[in-house]
Amino acid sequence: MIIDELINAIAAKDGNPSVIGLDTCVDYLPEEERAKCTSLAESAKRICDFNFALIDALAPVIPAVKVQVAYYEQYGAEGMAAFRDTLAYAKQKGIYTIADVKRNDIGSTAAAYARAYLEKGAPFEADFVTVNAYLGTDGVKPFVELCEKNDKGIFVLVKTSNPASGELQDKKYESGKTLYDSVADLTDAWGKDLIGTHGYSSVGAVVGATHREQAEDVRAKHPHLFFLIPGYGAQGGKAEDLAVCFKNGVGGIVNSSRGILCAYRKEKYAGKNFAQAALAAAIDMREDIKRCL
Amino acid sequence: MIIDELINAIAAKDGNPSVIGLDTCVDYLPEEERAKCTSLAESAKRICDFNFALIDALAPVIPAVKVQVAYYEQYGAEGMAAFRDTLAYAKQKGIYTIADVKRNDIGSTAAAYARAYLEKGAPFEADFVTVNAYLGTDGVKPFVELCEKNDKGIFVLVKTSNPASGELQDKKYESGKTLYDSVADLTDAWGKDLIGTHGYSSVGAVVGATHREQAEDVRAKHPHLFFLIPGYGAQGGKAEDLAVCFKNGVGGIVNSSRGILCAYRKEKYAGKNFAQAALAAAIDMREDIKRCL
Numbered sequence: 001m002i003i004d005e006l007i008n009a010i011a012a013k014d015g016n017p018s019v020i021g022l023d024t025c026v027d028y029l030p031e032e033e034r035a036k037c038t039s040l041a042e043s044a045k046r047i048c049d050f051n052f053a054l055i056d057a058l059a060p061v062i063p064a065v066k067v068q069v070a071y072y073e074q075y076g077a078e079g080m081a082a083f084r085d086t087l088a089y090a091k092q093k094g095i096y097t098i099a100d101v102k103r104n105d106i107g108s109t110a111a112a113y114a115r116a117y118l119e120k121g122a123p124f125e126a127d128f129v130t131v132n133a134y135l136g137t138d139g140v141k142p143f144v145e146l147c148e149k150n151d152k153g154i155f156v157l158v159k160t161s162n163p164a165s166g167e168l169q170d171k172k173y174e175s176g177k178t179l180y181d182s183v184a185d186l187t188d189a190w191g192k193d194l195i196g197t198h199g200y201s202s203v204g205a206v207v208g209a210t211h212r213e214q215a216e217d218v219r220a221k222h223p224h225l226f227f228l229i230p231g232y233g234a235q236g237g238k239a240e241d242l243a244v245c246f247k248n249g250v251g252g253i254v255n256s257s258r259g260i261l262c263a264y265r266k267e268k269y270a271g272k273n274f275a276q277a278a279l280a281a282a283i284d285m286r287e288d289i290k291r292c293l
Numbered sequence: 294m295i296i297d298e299l300i301n302a303i304a305a306k307d308g309n310p311s312v313i314g315l316d317t318c319v320d321y322l323p324e325e326e327r328a329k330c331t332s333l334a335e336s337a338k339r340i341c342d343f344n345f346a347l348i349d350a351l352a353p354v355i356p357a358v359k360v361q362v363a364y365y366e367q368y369g370a371e372g373m374a375a376f377r378d379t380l381a382y383a384k385q386k387g388i389y390t391i392a393d394v395k396r397n398d399i400g401s402t403a404a405a406y407a408r409a410y411l412e413k414g415a416p417f418e419a420d421f422v423t424v425n426a427y428l429g430t431d432g433v434k435p436f437v438e439l440c441e442k443n444d445k446g447i448f449v450l451v452k453t454s455n456p457a458s459g460e461l462q463d464k465k466y467e468s469g470k471t472l473y474d475s476v477a478d479l480t481d482a483w484g485k486d487l488i489g490t491h492g493y494s495s496v497g498a499v500v501g502a503t504h505r506e507q508a509e510d511v512r513a514k515h516p517h518l519f520f521l522i523p524g525y526g527a528q529g530g531k532a533e534d535l536a537v538c539f540k541n542g543v544g545g546i547v548n549s550s551r552g553i554l555c556a557y558r559k560e561k562y563a564g565k566n567f568a569q570a571a572l573a574a575a576i577d578m579r580e581d582i583k584r585c586l
Binding site (some may be wrong): 075 | 316318333361363364366367368369370371372373374376377395396397398399400402403405406408409415416417425426427428429430431432450453454455456457458459460461462464465466467468469472475476479523528
């Protein structure tokens with residue numbers, strides 16, 4: 001099952017529970033590359049080259065990449081081709097892929113999204129996608145069905161990493177349950193037939209590193225949910241805080257995007273090119289997290 | 294202001310408060326066209342041709358089209374080019390465009406999505422986009438900022454049309470307010486500086502035609518929210534039910550997708566080609582809704 005594969009890949013990469021977020025935009029490229037981005041097609045090409053070089057450099061140490069589609073959509077159809085090619089290149093290099101798309105819609109439309117990402121041979125095929133569950137079960141079911149059919153996985157937005165996530169998510173329903181916990185309950189139900197040998201389901205949850213108390217709450221109540229954990233690094237989440245997401249060193253995968261992509265601009269990694277700096281930053285991140293688990 | 298323009302366009306089109314949903318997929322094409330869809334690029338081309346013919350036929354009677362991106366994403370980067378070209382063609386024909394994308398993310402990423410759709414000259418520029426507010430204010434603000442800067446609009450998912458929408462949306466918080474009403478409150482706040490001369494804000498709400506009681510509730514409490522109303526026709530929503538979304542004949546725009554795109558397969562429109570059948574069905578829809586307002 002794909003969730004077992006991901007957990008095994010983490011173990012095989014020296015217990016590195018981190019995923020590099022390829023939120024690549026023109027602003028993050030080295031200056032000489034930025035100068036060549038004179039059209040959507042040129043921007044998409046330079047972004048692709050940058051991603052490929054990062055994947056080559058990072059493949060020995062990271063189990064997975066998360067590719068944030070918003071950064072590609074802003075470069076149009078050309079950007080979407082770069083998104084597609086980045087997912088395919090990572091897969092070819094033996095790296096698990098998470099398409100961070102947060103898609104959501106009514107059933108028939110959700111089925112079209114699911115086909116775009118989770119069908120075998122889909123144009124943007126990935127191992128996992130992120131999904132927003134505001135619409136309820138019939139908006140998520142088409143994704144779960146393709147998880148079952150094609151051995152894929154999803155991460156449902158439960159508690160997001162942004163500052164205002166509590167506005168709706170932390171409020172309690174009359175039952176005393178928060179909205180995020182209600183979504184986690186549904187996520188448990190959607191994934192109950194997809195629990196692998198490590199005890200985690202291929203239907204997991206997005207739980208931000210920036211809200212420790214809520215992360216602890218979800219971990220305690222939902223032992224089968226594997227977490228995709230954004231918010232580490234640039235967003236302020238610390239290894240000490242996100243350790244609550246894990247049990248016996250397992251239970252989640254932590255994302256860092258800007259902290260790795262733009263490591264080459266940091267004093268600490270001076271003298272390295274962007275790929276070397278990203279590798280050094282990814283190793284530092286791994287050690288930082290492992291020391292807290 | 295864009296919301297005034299849309300309301301004026303409805304008036305100019307004989308008071309037709311309907312929007313045609315171009316949820317075009319290969320299955321909806323006439324058989325001889327379907328047979329030519331042997332690759333993503335061929336599928337995208339045929340879908341584009343179909344859309345252009347529909348826009349040509351419908352332009353005299355409809356104020357707006359809603360283009361559902363999921364149906365284009367399933368055809369990859371080639372499909373996204375068809376999505377782009379469909380939006381541009383509708384605009385060129387004087388039709389207002391709603392990119393139904395339901396995007397959502399943390400602030401910095403939401404800003405990338407907003408640039409993709411609401412920036413002047415954006416690759417997928419539209420007049421309006423749909424947005425999912427599960428993440429709260431900082432995930433929606435980048436869209437609102439571009440509404441202010443570029444005179445664009447958004448529709449926030451408040452109460453969706455699907456059967457399971459009540460699972461989370463109808464549940465009451467401890468305050469006694471439902472989740473959908475809490476989202477409507479936030480939507481009011483986000484759009485308070487974008488209220489046009491007709492009394493409606495360019496920051497509107499998605500409210501399904503299939504849940505009459507909740508639609509009535511939102512209408513009563515949120516007089517400045519203009520509604521994008523899905524669920525009419527194929528999903529079971531009736532003109533009698535959605536009339537509660539309007540005051541004095543104004544207040545929303547009703548979407549139909551399959552009911553128009555596939556009208557040529559109905560007995561009622563036998564003998565007409567797909568574009569003629571769509572026109573006849575759009576006129577029938579207009580009369581059906583107008584008789585209830």
